[in-house]
Amino acid sequence: MSALPTATEPVTLDEAIRFIWTETEILDRLAYREWLPLWTKTGLYVVPIDRDGGDPVEALNIVYDGAEMREARVKRLLSGFSMSSAPPARTARTTSRFVLESAGAGTARVRCAQILIEYKYGRTRTLGADLSYDLRRADDGTLRIERKVVQLLNSDDHLFGIGYLL
Amino acid sequence: MTDAAALPYADLVRDDRIHTALYRDPAIFEAEMDRIFNNTWVWVAHVSDVPDKNTFKTSFVGRHPVIVTRDKAGKLNVLLNRCRHRAASVCERKKGKASVFVCPYHGWSYDTDGRLRKVPHIKGYGGRLETDELSLVSLRVEEYQGMIFATFKQDIEPLVDFLGPAKKWMDLFMKQGAGFGVKTLGEHKFRFPGNWKIQLENTTDAYHFPVVHKTFLDSLDDETEDVFDVLGQGGWVEDLGNGHSVMVMIPDLINLEDNLDAPIPERFADLARELAAEGYPDAQVRRIVRAVGGSGFNLNLFPNVACSMAFFRVLRPIAVDETEITHVAIGMDGGPAAGNRVRMRLHEHFQGPMGFGTPDDAEGWERVQRGVQAGDDLWMMLNRGTDAPEGRAEAGHNAGDVSAETGMRAAYQMWKRMMTA
Numbered sequence: 001m002s003a004l005p006t007a008t009e010p011v012t013l014d015e016a017i018r019f020i021w022t023e024t025e026i027l028d029r030l031a032y033r034e035w036l037p038l039w040t041k042t043g044l045y046v047v048p049i050d051r052d053g054g055d056p057v058e059a060l061n062i063v064y065d066g067a068e069m070r071e072a073r074v075k076r077l078l079s080g081f082s083m084s085s086a087p088p089a090r091t092a093r094t095t096s097r098f099v100l101e102s103a104g105a106g107t108a109r110v111r112c113a114q115i116l117i118e119y120k121y122g123r124t125r126t127l128g129a130d131l132s133y134d135l136r137r138a139d140d141g142t143l144r145i146e147r148k149v150v151q152l153l154n155s156d157d158h159l160f161g162i163g164y165l166l
Numbered sequence: 167m168t169d170a171a172a173l174p175y176a177d178l179v180r181d182d183r184i185h186t187a188l189y190r191d192p193a194i195f196e197a198e199m200d201r202i203f204n205n206t207w208v209w210v211a212h213v214s215d216v217p218d219k220n221t222f223k224t225s226f227v228g229r230h231p232v233i234v235t236r237d238k239a240g241k242l243n244v245l246l247n248r249c250r251h252r253a254a255s256v257c258e259r260k261k262g263k264a265s266v267f268v269c270p271y272h273g274w275s276y277d278t279d280g281r282l283r284k285v286p287h288i289k290g291y292g293g294r295l296e297t298d299e300l301s302l303v304s305l306r307v308e309e310y311q312g313m314i315f316a317t318f319k320q321d322i323e324p325l326v327d328f329l330g331p332a333k334k335w336m337d338l339f340m341k342q343g344a345g346f347g348v349k350t351l352g353e354h355k356f357r358f359p360g361n362w363k364i365q366l367e368n369t370t371d372a373y374h375f376p377v378v379h380k381t382f383l384d385s386l387d388d389e390t391e392d393v394f395d396v397l398g399q400g401g402w403v404e405d406l407g408n409g410h411s412v413m414v415m416i417p418d419l420i421n422l423e424d425n426l427d428a429p430i431p432e433r434f435a436d437l438a439r440e441l442a443a444e445g446y447p448d449a450q451v452r453r454i455v456r457a458v459g460g461s462g463f464n465l466n467l468f469p470n471v472a473c474s475m476a477f478f479r480v481l482r483p484i485a486v487d488e489t490e491i492t493h494v495a496i497g498m499d500g501g502p503a504a505g506n507r508v509r510m511r512l513h514e515h516f517q518g519p520m521g522f523g524t525p526d527d528a529e530g531w532e533r534v535q536r537g538v539q540a541g542d543d544l545w546m547m548l549n550r551g552t553d554a555p556e557g558r559a560e561a562g563h564n565a566g567d568v569s570a571e572t573g574m575r576a577a578y579q580m581w582k583r584m585m586t587a
């Protein structure tokens with residue numbers, strides 16, 4: 001087995017894909033406690049409404065979470081007291097069409113497509129999205145999420161209550 | 167068993183309960199679209215959605231798609247989004263700027279006040295086309311406190327008369343502009359599989375808050391959690407006539423220009439520091455911070471809009487068992503960007519498809535629609551309430567305690583009045 005890469009070693013597309021697959025599988029399993037440590041302390045999780053690529057801090061979003069809000073969100077979803085997430089819809093998501101947009105010393109920006117199927121109350125629905133990840137190596141060389149943007153195809157149209165994480 | 171559909175509408179609404187058929191019967195839904203939504207003032211937009219001449223926003227009056235425009239003379243218009251030739255929609259953008267609407271099918275074009283401007287190859291009509299009579303169909307439109315309403319009913323009473331005592335609460339609500347005026351900052355939109363009146367009720371339902379929104383409350387700091395103890399602060403619900411009602415949950419936050427010397431809550435300390443650093447004088451910092459925190463009441467305006475604490479809640483009936491909700495975030499028009507950023511973050515915290523509150527509301531409403539399938543001749547009970555606290559509601563207004571179902575009863579009496587008119 002090879003040693004872990006150093007913090008500045010370039011991130012390959014293959015490595016990024018494996019990391020993203022791990023993350024999405026964690027989300028489908030609702031293993032949100034495993035999801036939180038995948039982030040850097042300054043990591044930003046955004047589900048925007050607008051599709052104009054503007055800075056989400058100046059816009060209304062569906063989700064705009066720093067570390068504190070992510071933790072509060074996970075606590076809520078796992079509490080058992082939120083009727084939309086106890087239980088949530090069952091989900092299965094696949095990510096594909098990966099593109100390595102840029103890579104630097106221990107960093108990478110990757111985008112991909114996600115198709116998510118959810119099921120609850122006899123109803124199956126689909127959510128399509130473009131995902132963008134900024135990944136960064138931690139000191140131990142493993143990858144962390146610095147920024148994840150989930151641009152739903154219908155983000156600026158009517159959605160529905162979503163009782164799980166995207 | 168009673169055949170609900172055969173009951174007259176008047177018998178489906180009693181003083182303390184409503185019949186199952188009101189959520190389930192497609193024939194009643196059709197009648198509501200005609201007798202209610204085609205016959206009263208319906209909210210369509212906020213003035214900040216159409217700030218300049220030749221700006222527009224698409225919206226709905228009941229099930230009718232409309233375009234809200236500010237024409238080149240600066241006047242507001244609400245136009246049916248339907249070409250007068252062969253009915254194609256003339257605008258499919260949400261909002262923006264346009265000096266003309268061109269039908270994509272045969273190229274008929276309309277001015278922003280709805281007038282038919284040009285018909286391609288008009289010679290083909292042999293001079294018989296009455297262009298003066300083929301404007302986009304125009305609804306009656308009036309506004310109060312920046313909220314724009316439209317109606318198909320040309321001879322309806324003026325908007326201000328329809329709103330009546332609700333106007334006072336709209337005046338108070340708009341103090342969230344902190345002296346800069348109010349503008350819309352964006353919106354969350356979602357649908358739930360349930361009847362529109364379930365949502366109408368919810369805006370005047372403090373009773374559900376600690377139950378459904380426990381996880382929202384748990385996510386707040388202790389000080390803010392006390393602010394959101396909506397049942398424990400001596401609030402009340404007041405019938406304002408015409409189906410409108412106000413539910414005051416946080417009496418301290420009725421008038422945002424009062425108590426400006428109170429200590430600034432911890433959660434707004436950073437914002438206060440940022441505003442002070444930008445040079446805002448202390449008095450103005452306090453006014454802005456208090457406005458950013460939002461109002462302490464929900465004003466329900468029958469039939470489709472509410473001024474709900476810090477946003478507009480708009481409902482749109484789609485079918486008897488399908489409703490679309492829009493939560494419009496609002497903030498200061500021209501005020502400090504830092505304040506509006508905090509407003510948006512607060513809105514995202516509770517509202518929208520992934521907020522800490524909305525998904526649980528939506529699930530609850532869906533559960534009502536699922537539950538109401540059980541039993542054909544049962545009733546939904548609206549008889550909750552004790553006396554309103556002394557001296558709070560306006561004399562002569564019907565009122566109850568904060569978790570009274572007074573506002574729902576008021577809305578259903580208006581429903582009954584309109585459905586049996």
